[in-house]
Amino acid sequence: MKNQKQKKRIKILISGPFSAGKTTFIKTISELEPLTTEKKTTRSSERKVKDYTTVAMDFGKITIDDEHELYLFGTPGQTRFDFMWDILGKGALGIVVLVDSTNPETFHEARQIINYFESRYPVPMVVAANKQDLPDAWTPEMIKAALNLDVEDIPVVPLVATDKESVKKVLLKLLEEIYKEFG
Amino acid sequence: MGFSGNLKDFPIPDIFQVIAKEKKSGILLVEWKDLIVAYYIKKGQIIFARPIDKITRVYTERDFEKVIKKLRVDPKKISQILDRYLIQRLDNKEGIFSLIFGFIRYTCSEKVYIPIEQIIMLASRQLTVSEVRRKISDNMLTFGWVKEKKEILKRLQLSPVEKKVAELIDGKKTVGDIRKKMFPTPELDVDRALYGFWSAGLIKRLRKGKRHKPEGLTLDLLKRIIEKVKDL
Numbered sequence: 001m002k003n004q005k006q007k008k009r010i011k012i013l014i015s016g017p018f019s020a021g022k023t024t025f026i027k028t029i030s031e032l033e034p035l036t037t038e039k040k041t042t043r044s045s046e047r048k049v050k051d052y053t054t055v056a057m058d059f060g061k062i063t064i065d066d067e068h069e070l071y072l073f074g075t076p077g078q079t080r081f082d083f084m085w086d087i088l089g090k091g092a093l094g095i096v097v098l099v100d101s102t103n104p105e106t107f108h109e110a111r112q113i114i115n116y117f118e119s120r121y122p123v124p125m126v127v128a129a130n131k132q133d134l135p136d137a138w139t140p141e142m143i144k145a146a147l148n149l150d151v152e153d154i155p156v157v158p159l160v161a162t163d164k165e166s167v168k169k170v171l172l173k174l175l176e177e178i179y180k181e182f183g
Numbered sequence: 184m185g186f187s188g189n190l191k192d193f194p195i196p197d198i199f200q201v202i203a204k205e206k207k208s209g210i211l212l213v214e215w216k217d218l219i220v221a222y223y224i225k226k227g228q229i230i231f232a233r234p235i236d237k238i239t240r241v242y243t244e245r246d247f248e249k250v251i252k253k254l255r256v257d258p259k260k261i262s263q264i265l266d267r268y269l270i271q272r273l274d275n276k277e278g279i280f281s282l283i284f285g286f287i288r289y290t291c292s293e294k295v296y297i298p299i300e301q302i303i304m305l306a307s308r309q310l311t312v313s314e315v316r317r318k319i320s321d322n323m324l325t326f327g328w329v330k331e332k333k334e335i336l337k338r339l340q341l342s343p344v345e346k347k348v349a350e351l352i353d354g355k356k357t358v359g360d361i362r363k364k365m366f367p368t369p370e371l372d373v374d375r376a377l378y379g380f381w382s383a384g385l386i387k388r389l390r391k392g393k394r395h396k397p398e399g400l401t402l403d404l405l406k407r408i409i410e411k412v413k414d415l
Contacts, residue, residue, distance in 0.1 A: 008399060010397075010400075010404075010408065029415065031415075062411060062412070062415065063411075064404075064407055064408055064411050065407060068404065068408075070408060070411075091397060091398070092397070093397050093400065103192075104186070104188040104192055105189075105192035105193065107197075108317035108318070111317070111320070112320040115320050115321045115324055115388065116320070116321060118388060118390050118391065119321050119324050119325065119357075119391050121395070122390045122391055122392065122393070122395070123394055123395070123397075124394060136187065138186045141205070142186055142201055145200065145201045145204035145205055146193075146200065146201050148200075148381060148382075148387070150204055151329060151384075151387045152387065164415070168412055168413070171412050172409065172413065175405065175409045176409075178400075178405060179402075179405055179409070181396075182396045182400060182402075182405070183405065
């Protein structure tokens with residue numbers, strides 16, 4: 001067997017509430033078909049939204065060069081899986097928190113995720129306001145106000161998770177934030 | 184432009200928080216279980232409330248001065264009207280709301296009878312445990328004052344419990360610490376006060392220490408990651 005050099009792994013976390021679009025985000029940008037751990041939704045309120053949900057993590061990859069790989073880890077949205085945030089959050093380069101812009105109910109969960117990380121492992125973070133292509137979508141400015149981010153340096157950027165260019169813009173905004181912080 | 188939702192998912196203090204922060208004018212329509220009320224907003228303040236029979240009516244009557252004349256409202260009674268159709272309804276959790284910014288014309292003379300920050304505090308006092316936990320979700324949360332603290336405090340009438348909670352906010356104590364110091368005051372009352380302060384824009388969440396640079400991250404590597412993502 002060929003002795004391959006182990007590539008260094010860089011990790012970005014894609015977090016957010018149930019049905020915010022984390023799996024789609026990773027699928028859109030990953031260079032390989034992402035590994036997902038989806039199970040049938042069991043709660044009736046969740047079944048109304050979608051049939052399957054992520055229970056452990058989604059996982060996508062972007063090769064940077066011969067030595068480095070960027071891994072995108074998607075964490076389950078429901079707060080009952082918050083132990084996963086702990087496991088996956090440690091050592092992350094940054095975090096993208098997704099919200100469903102058409103569903104204000106999901107804003108609270110996004111706030112809980114931000115509270116969690118900002119109180120424990122503060123890393124550069126952006127909020128991506130997904131589903132901006134839908135008619136009832138709240139604007140990124142209003143989501144920023146709703147999440148109390150207007151006085152904090154956490155940007156809120158528009159997103160359509162099915163569109164590769166839109167996903168790239170979100171990742172680039174996060175990388176820009178990381179550059180500002182450590183550059 | 185505006186937003187809509189259900190009061191069960193997005194409670195009143197949060198709606199008013201967005202209105203206060205956006206500082207725009209428009210109309211908030213709330214379809215309560217028993218009544219539809221139009222709330223007139225001028226630059227982020229609620230200045231009038233009016234029960235309506237048809238939603239379309241508010242969109243056809245765009246001149247606020249004419250609305251007041253048509254309804255024969257005595258300006259001295261506006262605070263009583265706001266009390267009846269807004270303040271007394273703050274404990275009501277069922278209904279749907281929609282807010283549309285723009286389209287309504289105001290003059291310069293409309294008065295603000297109850298500052299929106301005070302309405303937020305009053306609404307926060309009605310929150311349930313599960314509602315409060317959506318925002319005050321973590322024992323380790325730490326708050327500090329915003330620059331505009333003095334001006335906002337002038338517009339608020341805090342309860343004795345809220346005053347005590349305010350005295351404990353120093354940018355160091357966590358929510359857990361404040362709850363302990365406030366004992367035997369029920370946690371719910373402490374959390375409601377913090378929820379109200381945060382929604383009213385009086386306090387802000389503080390980050391725990393500096394952001395840590397991940398091991399092995401160099402400027403050169405970061406530039407390469409950025410270039411790679413651009414080329415995808």
